[in-house]
Amino acid sequence: xxxxxxxxxxxxxxxxxxxxxxxxxxxxxxxxxxxxxxxxxxxxxxxxxxxxxxxxxxxxxxxxxxxxxxxxxxxxxxxxxxxxxxxxxxxxxxxxxxxxxxxxxxxxxxxxxxxxxxxxxxxx
Numbered sequence: 001x002x003x004x005x006x007x008x009x010x011x012x013x014x015x016x017x018x019x020x021x022x023x024x025x026x027x028x029x030x031x032x033x034x035x036x037x038x039x040x041x042x043x044x045x046x047x048x049x050x051x052x053x054x055x056x057x058x059x060x061x062x063x064x065x066x067x068x069x070x071x072x073x074x075x076x077x078x079x080x081x082x083x084x085x086x087x088x089x090x091x092x093x094x095x096x097x098x099x100x101x102x103x104x105x106x107x108x109x110x111x112x113x114x115x116x117x118x119x120x121x122x123x124x
Contacts, residue, residue, distance in 0.1 A: 002027040002113055004096050009118030016086055020118055022079040022096030030054075030074040033101040033108040036081045038092035039117075045095070047109050049081060054104040086122045093117040 008020040022034065035050035049070035050059045058070055072079040079096060097111025 002029065002032060002098050004098055004113055004115035006094060006096055006115040006118035009094060009120040011121045011123060012086055014087060014122060014124045016122075017082065017084045018086065018120060020081040020083065020094050020120070022081075022115060024077040024079075024098065028074070029072070029077040029079070029098070031100055032098035032111075032113075033106060034070075034072065034079045034096055034098050035107075035109050035111060036070060036079075036094060036096050038090075038094045038120075040089075040092040043092075048094070050107045050109050051079060052103075052105050052107050053101055057105050057107050059107045059109070083120070086120075088122050088124050091120060091122050093119050 002024050003026045005023045036048040037045045039045040051070045055072045067084050069082040095117045096115050098113045099108040099111040
């Protein structure tokens with residue numbers, strides 16, 4: 001079973017960018033489709049982006065298109081989420097999730113394994 005650790009979250013000013021990392025250990029990340037979610041205070045956890053095992057296929061929540069980019073490097077067991085033009089509404093805990101997936105090109109929203117999250121605060 002893979003273990004996931006998110007990092008990169010911090011306090012930033014409006015308009016800045018952040019790159020969040022999801023580092024995997026315990027099993028090859030290349031066996032997993034990965035997705036990012038976020039949870040703002042008092043709200044439900046929401047889907048942000050997902051990527052297939054081979055990194056070819058990606059999917060974004062409609063509200064995230066254009067500002068967020070998901071990517072991965074299986075050799076380094078890491079999935080990233082680049083967030084640009086950050087707004088106060090992007091303040092949330094960001095989680096990555098992994099799903100063991102037999103098909104390299106398949107997208108899966110959600111996962112069997114979740115990280116502990118990394119906090120992003122966007123200040124105006």
